[in-house]
Amino acid sequence: MADQHEILSQEEQQKILEKYDPESATRHLKGILGTIVFLVLLAFSIFQLYASITQSLPRQILLSVHLGFALSLIYILFPARKKSKKKHSVAWYDYILALLSLGVGAYYPLMLDTIANRVGTLTSMDLLVGTLAVLLTLEATRRAVGIPITVIATLFIAYAYFGQSMPGFLAHRGLNFESLINTLFFTSEGILGTPLYVSATFIFLFLLFGAFLVKTGVGQYFNDLALTIAGKRVGGPAKVAIFSSALQGTISGSSVANVVTSGSFTIPMMKKLGYKKEFAGAVEAAASTGGQIMPPVMGAAAFLMVEFIGGVSYWDIAKAAAIPAILYFSGIWIMTHFEAKRVGLVGLSKEQLPNKKEVFKKIHLLIPILMVIILLMSGMSVMRAALWSIVATILVSLFLKETRIGIKQIIEALADGARTALAVAAATASAGIIVGVVTKTGLGLKLANGLVDLANGQLLLTLFFTMLTAIVLGMGSPTTANYVITSTIAAPAIITLLTMDMPAGGAVPVSIAISAHLFVFYFGIVADITPPVALAAFAAAGVSGGEPIRTGVNSAKLAIAAFIIPYMFVLSPELLMIDTTILQLIWVLITAITGMIGIGAGIIGFWYRKLYWFERIIAIISGLMLVYPEGLTDTIGLLIFAAMVVSQLVTRKKGKYKLA
Structure with a gap:
């Protein structure tokens, strides 16, 4: 095993996470306030479990309560400034914002019948609540997710309002203030739209599943299993990083978090073996980013694809993404192998590896992950599969004393799952703003036609311009929001071009829809390792001590498959296992x-x-x-x-x- 003093401490990991991952820059509340927050997080998870098990709540009530919980907790846990020195107390104005968020969340449950009867006509109170919902969502997103997606959502609101002043094909008749608020909060196309619905159902349950897996020690087990399988091979630590990061991606929705948690273990090992700092960081960054494209979870974007594409099952998406993911990780594995051979690096010694018998004794920890795949293959709904997998995780943990989850750990896992869902809820709510504007103004089709015209109808040029669009839009955005933005703005360009010769009004073939959505998803994800805004690579450099830009360049080279394969599966869907x-x-x-x-x-x-x-x-x-x-x-x-x-x-x- 790597020397313990070389592995980053929890405090060092947290500092790097807070620097590169806004989701981790939270207040550390203790005492009575800390207990209250813990209980609210617990209540959030219990509410979500109740809603998922009974499936009896009207959609608007489910989403507004989900939003109210998330926004109020964000204002209590996330300071207004990232470098705030008051990490153990809450500013007075954040209590006010949290109370306003609870009020926004309670508005639909209290007024649902009245709102429905008004059929789009808004009262002064509706306008006030809707305006607050938009502003609170944007500010919560800035705090919990980051500035990029907040700026994009704000620009889309401005585009909707000032439509008549837009140049060329971007012009539209514009929305007045009432129409804008109605679209953004009182329809199923805005904040309370499909992205937040996916957050409140599928994503929340899988984040909860991940929290329960963490309580069993599965994260460390992934590292030990990877060491056992790959540690002795040429350039062993690099291959361990690839293997463990692919597994970590099944429970992590963040490339940066994946880098820091597994990289704090693998990067020191790679450096000790002889890999340069920048290459060691690049291996971890590329592999950790790849965790987001690895089925079955795929950073929760697969759930969104099911809703956005329509007419496909979750299993269709996971199956289609399998070969591209295999090729992605194969490419990194192959290049680290050749780099190790080039430099003359060998594997780890037997003394540096964990006890094989002890590792395989815990193989049962993988049962819940396999169970998810089997249940989804059998045709079970995603929510039911996630719920049963949580139950399976608890039962499987009882096999050994060191993995056993007790009542205390179950309660902690419920709170931890809710905490990880906060940033996702904010991101998907802001993504809903973007979707609402695109739907109301027809911007998606306009941009699609604009990209096709710019490429003069040439497929490869259209794909290239779409790739650039997806990378730029994906910079600094988390996986779920990243996909919502790129699929709404960039994917229609590919679909428009590939369906030009088909009869108007016909359904888009599944192969075209899936390949277009996976194309933009891939390039939105690799924005995390593409300079100049390569957050995963910069986080890896923070762990390795290497130069950030050079680490980013190396990661982009290692992830070359992600820049090639999407072109291939658009041109030939056989790579997606279609037909x-x-x-x-x-x-x-x-x-x-x-x-x-x-x-x-x-x-x-x-x-x-x-x-x-x-x-x-x-x-x-x-x-x-x-x-x-x-x-x-x-x-x-x-x-x-x-x-x-x-x-x-x-x-x-x-x-x-x-x-x-």
Whole structure:
């Protein structure tokens, strides 16, 4: 195992989290106030469980109470300024904002019938409450999530109001103040829309599931399991980081949190083995970011995709995302392997590894995660699958004394789950503002047509411009909000172009819808490791002590699959397991992974031996041809790949080239 003094302490981890992850910069309340907050968090979770089990609450009541809980708790837990020195007390004005938030949350339960009977006509009180809801949501989002999404949501509100002053194709007739507030708070398209609905149902339950998993010690178990499986291999610690981060992604909805929690363990090991600071940080950043695209949870974005696409099941999304995720992590694994061979790094010694017998004794901790997959495959609803998985986590924990969850841990897990849901609720509420404006003004279609026109109707150019849009919009936004924004603004461009020759008014084919949404989702996620705003890479640099921008550049290189694969599955949906046979699927997987070997070798500059610049180009070309699932390209790619392997083995054996 890595020396304990090299691993970051909880306090050091918290400092890095607070610097790069707004969700972690909370007040540390103690005494009576701390107890009250804990009880409110507990009440929040109990309310959500009641709503999920009974499914008896009207949608507007469920969402408004969910919003009221989240906003009021954010104002108590998150200070107005990130660097506030008053971490153990609450400012007087935050009590007022918290009370106003509770009032906003209670408005629908108290006035639902009256609001319904008015059919869109707002009273002065409606306008006041709606205005407060918008302002409180924006400020809570700024505190708990960050400035980027708050600015974007504010700009969309301005766009809705000043529509007549917009230039060119962006112009619209504009919304007056009453229409704007009605759209943003009193319809199912604004704050109380689909994103918040997903937060109040699917996402909350899976965050609760994650909190229960953490109580069993599953996070540390992922590290131990990864060490046992990959620790002895060439460049072992880097492969441990990849393996454990892929697993951590099943319970973490944040790339930055994933980096700090698993990276505080893996990065020191990589540095000790001989990896440079920037490369060690980059491996962890790329792998942790990949946790957001790894089924079955995918940072909760999969639940949103089900609602946004329509006509597809959760399992359809998870299945479609499987091969791209495998290729993503394969690419990182392959490149860290070649880097280790290039530098001459070996694996960890037996003394540095955990006891294999003790590790496999706890294999039962993986049962709840497998159970989620099995239940979803069986056709069970997402909410029921999450609820049963929480029950399974509690039962499975009883197998061993060291993993056992008691009443105290169950109560703590309920409060912890509610705490992690606060930022998601704020982000999805603000994302609802964006969706509401886009729906009311038709902006999505306008931007889609604008991107297609800019690309002159060329598919690859449209994809490129959409990629840039998704990366820019994804910078600094958490996974769920990130996806809502990119799917609302960028995905329609791809769908518009791919359906141009289809009959008007017809349903969008599932393959096109899923590939378009996954395309923007991928590029929104890799914004976390794409300079200049690479938050996950910067957090990794904070752990490794490396230079942030260089760490970000290295992470983007390691995550090259995320920049290539989306283009491939839009051009050829076989990579998404849509309309393919088992044999076709096996062939696609084999050729694609083989292609990632060629791409990885070309980028690192080492295969069986050091590669010259022209060999690196050839290796990358052969890899790209193999990743693209088409008969002719696969054949040519395999021939080039085989020739490269033979050439290297022969020249290495003759000693013509010196090893790097």
